[in-house]
Amino acid sequence: MRFDWLYRESGRIAELFLWHLGLSVIPVVIGLLLALPLGWLAQRAGFFRSTLLGAAGLLYTIPSLALFVLLPLVLGTRILDPMNVVVALTVYALALLVRTVSDGLESVPPDVIQAANAMGYRRLPRLFVVELPLAVPVIAAGLRVAVVSNVSIVSVAALIGTPQLGLLFTQGLQLRFLTPIIAGIVLCVLLAALLDGLVLFAAKRMTPWQPGGAER
Amino acid sequence: MITFDTVSKHYRGQTVAVDKLSLTAPTGKLTIFVGPSGCGKTTSLRMVNRLIAPSSGRILLDGEPTDTMDVAVLRRKIGYVIQNAGLFPHRTVVQNIATTARLNGTPKDQALRIAHDLLERVGLSSAFANRYPWQLSGGQQQRVGVARALASDPKFMLMDEPFSAVDPVVRGQLQDEFLRLQRDIGKTIIMVTHDIDEALKLGDQVVVLRTGGTLAQVATPQELLARPADDFVADFIGRDRGYRVLGFAEFAKGGVPLGAEPTATLGATPETLRQIATDRWVLVTDPLNRPLGWADVDSLKGPLRDGDLNLSGTLAVEGSSLRHVLDAVLSSPSGRGVIVGQSGELMGTVTLSHVAEAIEAARTGRLGTQP
Ligand SMILES: Nc1ncnc2c1ncn2[C@@H]1O[C@H](COP(=O)(O)OP(=O)(O)O)[C@@H](O)[C@H]1O
Ligand SMILES: [Mg+2]
Numbered sequence: 001m002r003f004d005w006l007y008r009e010s011g012r013i014a015e016l017f018l019w020h021l022g023l024s025v026i027p028v029v030i031g032l033l034l035a036l037p038l039g040w041l042a043q044r045a046g047f048f049r050s051t052l053l054g055a056a057g058l059l060y061t062i063p064s065l066a067l068f069v070l071l072p073l074v075l076g077t078r079i080l081d082p083m084n085v086v087v088a089l090t091v092y093a094l095a096l097l098v099r100t101v102s103d104g105l106e107s108v109p110p111d112v113i114q115a116a117n118a119m120g121y122r123r124l125p126r127l128f129v130v131e132l133p134l135a136v137p138v139i140a141a142g143l144r145v146a147v148v149s150n151v152s153i154v155s156v157a158a159l160i161g162t163p164q165l166g167l168l169f170t171q172g173l174q175l176r177f178l179t180p181i182i183a184g185i186v187l188c189v190l191l192a193a194l195l196d197g198l199v200l201f202a203a204k205r206m207t208p209w210q211p212g213g214a215e216r
Numbered sequence: 217m218i219t220f221d222t223v224s225k226h227y228r229g230q231t232v233a234v235d236k237l238s239l240t241a242p243t244g245k246l247t248i249f250v251g252p253s254g255c256g257k258t259t260s261l262r263m264v265n266r267l268i269a270p271s272s273g274r275i276l277l278d279g280e281p282t283d284t285m286d287v288a289v290l291r292r293k294i295g296y297v298i299q300n301a302g303l304f305p306h307r308t309v310v311q312n313i314a315t316t317a318r319l320n321g322t323p324k325d326q327a328l329r330i331a332h333d334l335l336e337r338v339g340l341s342s343a344f345a346n347r348y349p350w351q352l353s354g355g356q357q358q359r360v361g362v363a364r365a366l367a368s369d370p371k372f373m374l375m376d377e378p379f380s381a382v383d384p385v386v387r388g389q390l391q392d393e394f395l396r397l398q399r400d401i402g403k404t405i406i407m408v409t410h411d412i413d414e415a416l417k418l419g420d421q422v423v424v425l426r427t428g429g430t431l432a433q434v435a436t437p438q439e440l441l442a443r444p445a446d447d448f449v450a451d452f453i454g455r456d457r458g459y460r461v462l463g464f465a466e467f468a469k470g471g472v473p474l475g476a477e478p479t480a481t482l483g484a485t486p487e488t489l490r491q492i493a494t495d496r497w498v499l500v501t502d503p504l505n506r507p508l509g510w511a512d513v514d515s516l517k518g519p520l521r522d523g524d525l526n527l528s529g530t531l532a533v534e535g536s537s538l539r540h541v542l543d544a545v546l547s548s549p550s551g552r553g554v555i556v557g558q559s560g561e562l563m564g565t566v567t568l569s570h571v572a573e574a575i576e577a578a579r580t581g582r583l584g585t586q587p
Pocket of ligand 1: 227228230232233252253254255256257258259260
């Protein structure tokens with residue numbers, strides 16, 4: 001460990017950390033916003049559900065590096081444009097979260113849906129007032145997986161030169177120098193733990209009604 | 217008034233679930249749909265608020281056909297209670313209750329006030345107001361479910377096996393409380409149950425359905441016990457019909473002469489007891505003249521203590537049914553049934569021959585009204 005190197009490079013490392021943070025979080029947020037309507041559609045329409053969830057599952061099997069390299073061809077962006085990484089990671093987050101949202105809505109007890117219908121809830125108010133709030137625990141569990149796996153996938157983008165903590169790995173490899181690699185690993189783990197904890201905390205705040213939640 | 221006009225329901229690729237049902241649930245009365253499992257009770261009920269669409273026929277509310285109404289508007293007019301309450305897990309008890317009022321446009325403050333009032337009406341203390349449903353027992357959840365249905369003050373209510381999911385003791389309590397409530401509010405209610413005893417206990421009118429969703433009989437509980445329409449109904453009502461009909465015959469005040477019963481209190485000596493006794497048994501009361509049990513004069517050795525009392529006899533409250541009075545007689549070691557007033561004070565005793573006369577009078581009275 002060369003702490004003098006860390007100290008000298010701290011400005012750049014902090015910058016890479018912020019890039020990593022942004023590249024991990026922004027795609028999950030966009031993915032969630034897209035997954036909500038798609039997951040809702042998937043959960044409602046039986047035949048559509050298997051097609052949509054199957055397609056989403058397939059997306060997830062495309063290697064990330066392939067996506068990073070192919071996207072510029074599709075989007076017409078430059079190969080070094082961080083937009084490629086954002087789009088690729090959004091695709092992954094979406095693939096994961098469509099199923100999560102659909103499962104979350106599926107987890108709402110049928111008795112509760114029936115009662116809501118019988119009281120005269122229309123479809124959209126029922127979705128926003130009853131179903132989504134009750135789907136929060138399942139959706140939050142999926143979100144935790146999505147952010148944590150995004151933190152690790154982002155570092156692969158080092159191979160195409162996008163700024164984030166992964167650059168510390170490639171640099172360490174090229175210079176046969178361990179310090180940047182260790183610093184990169186520690187910061188990635190920290191970031192993953194931080195984001196995971198954040199989602200967990202927000203979910204707890206949104207579900208005071210859960211057994212074991214905030215006691216009244 | 218809820219009217220079924222030749223209503224049928226066929227599920228896809230299935231035999232009929234409900235077959236040309238025509239009947240009327242009168243305004244302010246509790247109508248009970250009863251029948252074996254799978255006879256189409258739930259289907260019939262859910263066609264009223266169009267959770268299920270009839271295949272043919274019409275249902276009318278106060279003469280107005282439901283099939284042309286806006287479905288959400290229709291449902292908001294009708295209270296609905298189901299077996300497991302179906303409360304919103306993420307809402308507190310008062311928020312749950314207020315839901316129906318809110319849906320009908322009541323401002324939030326007022327809806328919450330209504331909810332707090334209803335909490336008390338259904339027998340829950342205000343300590344429950346801010347709890348979440350998982351913190352309540354099944355019986356308590358069911359009470360909240362009833363309160364929620366009432367919060368919009370609907371004219372009509374539908375209840376699907378509302379008391380089936382709780383243990384028998386709680387079920388009895390809920391039934392009694394619900395009867396009292398309904399006496400006050402007089403809603404037009406259709407309730408579904410598979411339990412004939414519940415139907416006979418609660419119903420103003422009982423609709424017996426048979427498998428295949430056809431109507432077997434519509435009658436008051438008394439009529440049903442006295443004149444089942446056919447073998448199916450008779451079978452479904454079960455044994456003890458003759459005995460159970462006594463549950464509907466009120467033990468009229470003055471109908472049977474009450475015998476004066478000599479009583480003793482705890483601490484009395486065997487000599488005193490022997491002096492007042494008319495036979496082996498002496499009724500023992502507390503200082504407020506409320507019966508405690510019977511003392512056996514023959515086996516008493518010292519002053520009368522708690523442990524000497526025979527507690528087998530049931531008490532019949534004045535004005536209760538002949539069934540209770542007969543039970544009081546049959547369960548009493550002295551053969552004299554104890555009748556008490558509303559606050560539990562001793563009124564007197566009756567013998568089996570007196571009750572038999574009352575039963576006979578009730579029976580001939582009943583036969584007299586037969587066409
Ligand atoms: N959604 C459905 N699809 C097909 N058949 C159904 C459906 N719901 C109920 N049934 C059938 O219709 C009949 C009546 O059901 P139901 O009204 O639930 O009876 P009950 O409430 O009297 O037990 C039963 O034979 C049941 O199997
Ligand atoms: Mg049923």
